[in-house]
Amino acid sequence: VNKLKLDDTVSIVTYAGDAGTVLEPTKVSEKDKILKAIDTLTPGGSTAGEAGIKEAYRLAQKSFVNDGINRVMLATDGDFNVGQTDDDDLKRLIEKERKTGVFLSVFGFGRGNLNDQMMQTIAQNGNGTAAYIDTLAEAEKVLVEDASSTLFTIAKDVKIQVEFNPQKVSEYRLIGYETRA
Template sequence: MPAPWNDASRLMHIGIKGFELDHSEVPPANLVFLIDTSGSMDQSNKLPLLIRSFKLLLSALAPDDRVAIVTYAGSAGVVLEPTPVSERSKILDRLERLYAGGSTAGGDGIRLAYRLAEQHMVSDGINRVILATDGDFNVGITDVDELEEFISRKRSSGVFLSVLGFGMDNYNDDLMQHLAQNGNGNAAYIDSISEARKVFVEQVTSTLVPIAKDVKIQVEFNSSTVSEYRLIGYETRMLEREDFRNDKVDAGEVGAGHTVTAIYELTLANTDAGHIPPSRYQSTESELSSNFDDEFAFLKIRYKLPDAHSSTLVTQPVTVANYFDTVNTAPRDVRFATAVAAFGELLRGGRYTGDYGYKEVIALANDALGDDRFGYRREFIQLVRIAQTAEYLNDLLPE
């Protein structure tokens, strides 16, 4: 569809979704909570919110699922041996006893958590360590490279890793993403009980139940119809081109019902609207490319089933039949995703968005609200308004 911030460019929206599971189809779970109890967690939006969040997760688990609790720093060690969720009062009691205090040099927490998970492995089930922290990743392995290597080795045992961030002070988002990716898991930032409900109740299967691993997306653009392209975001998840077919290269995990969205901005061929001038030595259209004049691109997706070692390839051409002449005629979810992408572009300086600002983002998002059952889209709009106000106040400051 046309890019709302540039009449001369187009947006290509790619969305994939893992299949949904009925509650009765969810496999049994063996979860180990690895909880940061250092002094920095002693704030209302950290350890207290973490405890409330894990209580929500307990409500979404089956009675036979098992939960263990390991802490590092402060109250360090095994707080709860693997315990069935049916013993809810015992689990809640251990959670309520957690306190924050002390430094972050908290013993060998990560190794202990994985050891518990491996000792109580559930065949054909969910085996996962859930690390919850405010960004102090001193979990017993202080060297970041060594920590990533340890987590990478452990994923081959069938134990995956999820990382949850709480609080704003020293939260290390980049490291969180790398650790989760190395552990064939996912990462989430939880700043409210509403966000906790989203992760642990509404999206619990996509958070905990992997249906595919090493999922890779690659797009080949048709030079006869597209002269330029750029991927919006995903800087921390980029792969080399040759890694796409290499099944030894790790990539992302997709859970049941999990959605992944990627947006490219394109400049069509045979126009002078691009950011890069034509090359003197650019090859002319080949006879082969003329056979695909109705295609913008060729989409390729590779994935492995959770227990597989080789990948499956899925392909799909992107043709003129997929094109929407105006933004307003595009699907509602695509329009809302575009508003989110535009907001991200503005927060990074608006290099490509021209005069398109927060006001236009709010209008686009409002128009694409839809049902918004849990209010997440309205919450996004409120974030944009906060950014708009902050920019206005900043403009009032003296030079």
């Protein structure tokens, strides 16, 4: 919260058991209100990911800023087990929401039941990024240091075509396209 601009807007949605709004869209200038909402957060059991994602996108649309950074930041273990849980259905939901101009970044937390494949799939279909956070230092790196390079979109749907000189390159291997952001 300390690294955000005063006119930035924050909303908080929970989705343990069922989805609910903890904080309606609130300007960062109301920092105390945001911090109080964060202090109420506790881990829960089951994960209603679909409902939480829908509510998060609804709130993002409610406070949408033209030519601004409009992004849902999803903190999850990726183990959605209430409501829609099929990866393909979640992918379609995210693809539909992406068309609104709101992007999605996914941050994986937890151990044991972490579903990295689902997190990568919805992040790439939401024109966003996915990262795994397992320490406070990693959280600081991903959420603060890397934020400036990954949260601001400078180009959309960029494609690069590479043609190799066959006299210089006999073979190559494409790495990373499947999990591109």
